[in-house]
Amino acid sequence: FLCTVPCNTIFGSQHQMDIALLDKLIKEDLETGKLPLMLIANAGTPGAGHTDKLSRLKDLSDQYNMWLHVEGVNLATLALGQVTSALMAATRSDSMTLTPGQWLGLPAVTTVTLYRHEDPALSLAAGLTSSQPVEKLRALPLWLSLQYLGHNRIVQQIRHATTLVEDELSSPVVLFKFSQAMSAGKVSLSESDKLIEMDILCDQLAHLVPTSGVDVVVLEDDGTYVRFNPLLTAAVLGTQQQDVEDLVEKLTELVPLMISTLCLRQNFKEETHRHSPLLTYIEEPSWPGIGGVRKEALERIKTELLKKLQKLDTDIIFSTGPEFGTEESCIFVGMVTEDIDVSELVDTIATLGKDIEESGRLLENMTEVVRKGILEAELQLQMANEEKLIEEGLLRQLPLVGSMLNWFSPVQSSIKGRTFNLAAASLDSTELTYSTKAQAGRPSLQDTAPSSLKRLPGRTVNMSCSIFHFIPQVCSV
Numbered sequence: 251f252l253c254t255v256p257c258n259t260i261f262g263s264q265h266q267m268d269i270a271l272l273d274k275l276i277k278e279d280l281e282t283g284k285l286p287l288m289l290i291a292n293a294g295t296p297g298a299g300h301t302d303k304l305s306r307l308k309d310l311s312d313q314y315n316m317w318l319h320v321e322g323v324n325l326a327t328l329a330l331g332q333v334t335s336a337l338m339a340a341t342r343s344d345s346m347t348l349t350p351g352q353w354l355g356l357p358a359v360t361t362v363t364l365y366r367h368e369d370p371a372l373s374l375a376a377g378l379t380s381s382q383p384v385e386k387l388r389a390l391p392l393w394l395s396l397q398y399l400g401h402n403r404i405v406q407q408i409r410h411a412t413t414l415v416e417d418e419l420s421s422p423v424v425l426f427k428f429s430q431a432m433s434a435g436k437v438s439l440s441e442s443d444k445l446i447e448m449d450i451l452c453d454q455l456a457h458l459v460p461t462s463g464v465d466v467v468v469l470e471d472d473g474t475y476v477r478f479n480p481l482l483t484a485a486v487l488g489t490q491q492q493d494v495e496d497l498v499e500k501l502t503e504l505v506p507l508m509i510s511t512l513c514l515r516q517n518f519k520e521e522t523h524r525h526s527p528l529l530t531y532i533e534e535p536s537w538p539g540i541g542g543v544r545k546e547a548l549e550r551i552k553t554e555l556l557k558k559l560q561k562l563d564t565d566i567i568f569s570t571g572p573e574f575g576t577e578e579s580c581i582f583v584g585m586v587t588e589d590i591d592v593s594e595l596v597d598t599i600a601t602l603g604k605d606i607e608e609s610g611r612l613l614e615n616m617t618e619v620v621r622k623g624i625l626e627a628e629l630q631l632q633m634a635n636e637e638k639l640i641e642e643g644l645l646r647q648l649p650l651v652g653s654m655l656n657w658f659s660p661v662q663s664s665i666k667g668r669t670f671n672l673a674a675a676s677l678d679s680t681e682l683t684y685s686t687k688a689q690a691g692r693p694s695l696q697d698t699a700p701s702s703l704k705r706l707p708g709r710t711v712n713m714s715c716s717i718f719h720f721i722p723q724v725c726s727v
Contacts (some may be wrong), residue, residue: 251284264471265300267291269310275312280534286316294338297467299423299479304339311344321347323481324422326408350392354407355485359392399697411484416496422610425475426501439464447508450538454504455497461487461541462497509539510588518583521596529600532580536572539584539590539599543599554606559599 258268276286289311291302299322311318320343327333328340335657340346344366351359367373378480396404404673412422428444452466455476463483468474478497518540522531532542552570559568559581568586581599586592 286315294324328352411480414480426477511585517592542582
């Protein structure tokens with residue numbers, strides 16, 4: 251039968267075992283014929299690193315003849331020369347569980363349980379030890395690691411981890427949460443929103459200072475915290491004092507930025523609704539910024555709009571959203587300072603999107619006009635070529651015979667090209683163009699063309715910003 255003892259609710263720390271309530275529960279068990287066997291206490295709770303009152307728990311265990319077992323991350327500090335009296339009481343326990351793999355950055359090292367015994371034979375009879383060689387090999391990685399590191403290096407690593415926090419002797423774990431006084435009157439968050447914001451803050455800190463090893467922890471009755479626990483992460487990540495200073499610096503930068511972003515998020519939502527239906531506000535809980543927007547037909551212009559927004563002279567980050575977000579074809583706006591003009595920001599997004607959309611529509615219309623002009627020019631040139639073949643006659647198309655006829659009576663006429671005026675959307679003959687150039691004294695295409703093109707004058711294409719020349723290709727057989 252397992253009985254869970256609540257923590258203090260009135261006196262003392264809210265994360266320590268309630269001694270008075272424990273005494274009451276033991277007496278109730280004895281009155282009902284139950285025999286209390288073991289008491290498990292914490293020397294560094296998994297969430298916040300709190301240590302139970304081990305000295306009083308040991309006295310209570312001796313009073314009722316119970317076995318006291320202690321576990322927790324703070325047991326690592328027993329290797330140091332200076333230990334608090336609250337933690338030194340753990341040495342009076344009957345057994346303790348140690349996790350040297352986490353403290354030393356050795357993931358392959360197994361967990362170790364130390365226990366007191368007066369007679370080794372009794373331990374063997376109870377199954378606490380094994381005479382099988384295979385079972386004894388499980389401790390080989392730990393033994394090799396301890397031999398390689400040595401006593402001095404082990405103590406050095408643990409001391410380095412504890413010195414990364416300010417009050418390292420009482421608790422080597424540091425917790426951060428949003429201050430209600432700092433955000434009072436500005437923003438009100440529910441517990442679920444606080445969890446999301448803490449996750450975002452932790453992700454940002456882990457990205458900016460990856461060797462800090464911060465994570466998010468949820469404590470019952472206390473809410474959500476960002477946790478810095480160097481005893482569990484410093485050895486693996488190689489955390490140094492400079493990393494802690496960088497963490498504090500980034501934390502002081504991000505917290506005001508997050509608060510201003512949370513305060514302006516509702517304004518951004520209202521301004522986006524003001525531009526409806528051109529813009530639609532997107533709610534994405536995992537996005538740390540002010541919010542996201544979706545524009546009509548944004549899929550076609552999203553890339554161009556995002557490039558223009560990123561080129562703006564501002565510190566605001568514009569993105570396509572979180573990597574594993576649920577929304578697609580959206581533009582997300584990052585964190586903002588409190589002096590940002592949200593109305594102007596939304597107007598800029600709407601204006602740029604509208605300009606890009608109109609430019610794309612104009613290009614589509616221009617493309618369609620050019621395409622139709624090309625088709626019509628090709629059709630007219632094909633008809634002119636057919637008329638030319640009819641005029642020349644069938645004999646000129648035959649091999650040898652056609653060459654003889656062309657030698658005796660060369661064909662002087664040629665198919666005129668076509669000019670497409672993009673501004674007027676009209677298709678005309680190129681005969682007027684070339685005659686105008688000749689009258690102006692400019693060299694004609696025939697005069698300036700290479701020798702290969704002089705033999706086939708219909709292969710030249712002349713293009714300008716608004717006029718396209720379609721020259722027929724005359725193939726001799």
